[in-house]
Amino acid sequence: MDSNLLLKEFYQRFGNENVKPELYFAPGRVNLIGEHTDYNGGYVLPCAISYGTYLLIRRINEPVVRFATTNFEFKAEIPLTQLSIKQPDKWINYPLAVMDQFAKLNVKIEGMEMLYSGNIPNGAGLSSSASIEMATAVAISHLYNVDISMVDMAKLSRRAENEFVGMNCGIMDMFAIGMGKKNGALFLNCRTYEYNVVSANVAGYTLVIMNTNKRRGLTDSKYNERVAECEAALKALSTDRPLVDLSDLSLAEFESLQHLITDEVVRKRAYHVISENARVLAAVDALKENRIPEFGRLMNASHDSLRDNYEVTGFELDTIVNEARNINGVIGARMTGAGFGGCAIALVKSEKVNEFCNTVGTNYEEKTGLKPDFYIAEIGDGARKL
Numbered sequence: 308m309d310s311n312l313l314l315k316e317f318y319q320r321f322g323n324e325n326v327k328p329e330l331y332f333a334p335g336r337v338n339l340i341g342e343h344t345d346y347n348g349g350y351v352l353p354c355a356i357s358y359g360t361y362l363l364i365r366r367i368n369e370p371v372v373r374f375a376t377t378n379f380e381f382k383a384e385i386p387l388t389q390l391s392i393k394q395p396d397k398w399i400n401y402p403l404a405v406m407d408q409f410a411k412l413n414v415k416i417e418g419m420e421m422l423y424s425g426n427i428p429n430g431a432g433l434s435s436s437a438s439i440e441m442a443t444a445v446a447i448s449h450l451y452n453v454d455i456s457m458v459d460m461a462k463l464s465r466r467a468e469n470e471f472v473g474m475n476c477g478i479m480d481m482f483a484i485g486m487g488k489k490n491g492a493l494f495l496n497c498r499t500y501e502y503n504v505v506s507a508n509v510a511g512y513t514l515v516i517m518n519t520n521k522r523r524g525l526t527d528s529k530y531n532e533r534v535a536e537c538e539a540a541l542k543a544l545s546t547d548r549p550l551v552d553l554s555d556l557s558l559a560e561f562e563s564l565q566h567l568i569t570d571e572v573v574r575k576r577a578y579h580v581i582s583e584n585a586r587v588l589a590a591v592d593a594l595k596e597n598r599i600p601e602f603g604r605l606m607n608a609s610h611d612s613l614r615d616n617y618e619v620t621g622f623e624l625d626t627i628v629n630e631a632r633n634i635n636g637v638i639g640a641r642m643t644g645a646g647f648g649g650c651a652i653a654l655v656k657s658e659k660v661n662e663f664c665n666t667v668g669t670n671y672e673e674k675t676g677l678k679p680d681f682y683i684a685e686i687g688d689g690a691r692k693l
Contacts, residue, residue: 310330310361310693313330313361313363313377313422313424314327314328314330314363316377316422316424317363317420317422320375320382320422321373321375321420321422326365327365328363328364328365328420328422329363329364329365329446329449329450329692330361330362330363330692330693331361331362331364331442331445331446331449331690331691331692331693332359332360332361332362332442332690332691332693333359333360333362333438333439333440333441333442333445333484333485333689333690334355334356334357334358334359334438334484334487334687334688334689334690335355335356335358335359335360335427335435335438335484336353336354336355336356336437336438336479336480336483336484336487337353337354337356337514337516337643337644337650337652337684338351338352338353338479338483338643338644339352339353339354339492339507339590339606339643339652340352340583340586340587340590340605340606340609340641341353341479341583341584341586341587341590341609342583342609342613342617342619342641342642342643342644342645342646343533343537343579343580343583343613343617343619343645344477344497344554344580344583344584344587345476345477345478345479345497346475346476346477346497346534346537347477347497347537347541347552347553347554347580347584348497348498348551348552348553348554348555349496349497349498349552349553349554349580349583349584349587350494350495350496350497350554350584350587350588350591351479351483351493351494351495351497351587352492352493352494352495352505352587352590352591353479353480353482353483353492353493353495354483354487354491354492354493354507354686355483355484355487355488355686355687355688355689356516356684356685356686356687357684357685357686357687358426358427358682358684359425359426359427359438359442359484360423360424360425360427360435360438360439360442361423361424361425361442361693362421362422362423362424362442362443362446363421363422363424364419364420364421364422364446364450365419365420366417366418366419366450367418367419367420368418369418370386370387370388370418371384371385371386371387371418372384372385372387372390372406372416372418372419372420372421373385373419373420373421374399374402374421374423375421375422375423376398376422376423376424376425377422377423377424378398378423378424378425379398381397381398381399383397383399385399385403387416387417387418390403390406390407390410390416391403391407391410393471393472398439400471400472401436401439401440401443401467401468401472402421402423402439402440402443403471404440404467404468404470404471404472405440405443405444405447405463405464405467406443406447407467407470407471408463408464408466408467408470408471409444409447409451409453409463412453412455412463414447414451414453415451416447416451419450421443421446423439423442425438425439436468436472436474436480437464437468437476437480437481437484438484440464440467440468440481441460441461441464441481441484441485441689441690442690444460444463444464444690445457445460445485445690445691445692446692448460449692457485457486457689457690458482458485458486458500460481460485460690461478461481461482461484461485461486462478462481464481465477465478465481468481474530474531475530475531475534476530476645477497478495478497478500479495479497482495482497482500482502483495483689484689484690485689485690486502486689487686487687487688487689487690488504488688488689489685489686489687489688490506490507490508490686491504491505491506491507491686492504492505492506492507492594492686493505494587494591497554498551498552498554505591505594505595506594506595507594507686509594509599509602509654510597511599511656511657512599512638512654512655512656512657513654513655513656513657513660513683514652514653514654514655514683514684514686515652515653515654515655515660515663515664515681515682515683516643516650516651516652516681516682516683516684517627517631517640517650517651517652517653517667517679517680517681518649518650518679518680518681518682519623519624519626519627519648519649519650519651519671519675519677519679520677520678520679520680521621521623521624521648521649521675521677522648529619529647530645530647533576533617533619536572536573536576537553537576537577537580539568539570539573540553540568540573540574540576540577540580541553541577543567543568543569543573544556544561544564544567544568544577546567547564547567553577553580553581554580554581554584556581557581557585558581558582558585561577561578561581565577565578575615575616575617575618576616576617578612578616579612579613579616579617580617582612582616583609583612583613586605586608586609589601589605590602590605590606593605599638599654600638602638602639602654603637603638603639603654604638604639605639606639606640606641606652606654607632607639607640607641609641610628610640610641610642610651613641613642613646617646619642619645619646619647620642620646621646621647621648622675623648623675623677624642624646624648624649624651626671626674626675627651627667627671627679628640628641628642628651628653630666630667630670630671630674631651631653631655631663631667633670634655634659634662634663634666634667635659636655636656636658636659636662636663637653637654637655637656637659637663638654638656639653639654640652640653640654660683664681667679667681668681
């Protein structure tokens with residue numbers, strides 16, 4: 308991203324070149340393994356990537372907040388008295404949600420001009436919404452001198468999305484975006500927020516992000532339905548013993564108790580969560596011990612469970628993952644993110660990456676009619692002022 312071009316765009320939209328705005332950045336994320344475990348108190352292994360959201364912001368002496376973005380035509384000027392009002396189907400609900408949470412902390416939001424510019428593909432499942440939220444949170448905390456840690460900003464952004472946007476997501480996206488480390492994956496316990504940085508330098512292999520270009524809108528999807536199914540499973544299993552989350556159970560414990568869940572679909576949802584939790588633990592060990600083929604096998608098993616037990620993949624994701632697995636030099640491929648479209652990832656022998664992108668791209672387009680995009684994303688640091 309050319310910051311000088313972005314600054315020029317800011318002045319064209321808002322004028323007054325005498326007062327320079329401040330520049331902030333929040334990355335997107337990919338999750339290497341551990342899908343749909345975060346809102347079940349489980350383990351995840353995400354990393355921040357080099358794509359993300361840039362935010363130019365400055366304070367003004369007017370009782371409004373002006374929003375604009377280089378990504379969409381929609382812009383808005385919201386009076387300070389109306390910042391807590393949700394807008395119908397607009398991207399500005401993400402920053403508004405964050406401002407609403409800061410207002411609940413007694414931070415007095417004053418006039419501002421804000422220009423967002425993201426190079427995360429919209430609807431790709433690389434967490435553009437959480438990236439917008441975390442960029443906003445970091446910027447506001449700096450601008451208004453709010454004493455708040457990055458972990459607490461991640462929690463605040465999760466509340467913003469749960470309460471204001473209406474998306475019952477877990478903490479993973481915001482945490483990875485806030486706490487990301489260059490060349491490191493975050494092994495995170497989503498209940499306790501304990502985490503370790505695990506080296507994600509996989510010598511000889513490249514992490515390729517494959518965008519199906521099948522758009523997904525999470526609040527319109529079955530995401531909240533999956534959350535409810537997990538809650539139903541937890542309620543049924545809790546008749547045996549008190550449980551806080553599905554992730555309280557090991558796989559062996561679940562197998563001895565699964566008869567308590569009478570609904571077969573709900574049982575499959577719980578099986579995915581609990582088996583996925585075990586896969587994350589095994590994957591972390593495999594990474595630490597440089598057993599990369601085992602890590603790839605676990606990636607494959609994760610996708611298969613998301614397809615068969617959690618049913619969140621769909622034709623496009625399954626097709627691109629299958630095409631990836633057919634390429635010599637690929638040791639693992641899986642969907643990443645919430646599913647229902649969006650992106651998948653593959654670990655590919657570095658010398659095979661060009662061949663991989665060409666062959667998978669051609670075969671996927673033949674079968675789906677959609678042209679995929681491929682990204683070689685560096686694993687980078689978390690949200691920050693630039």
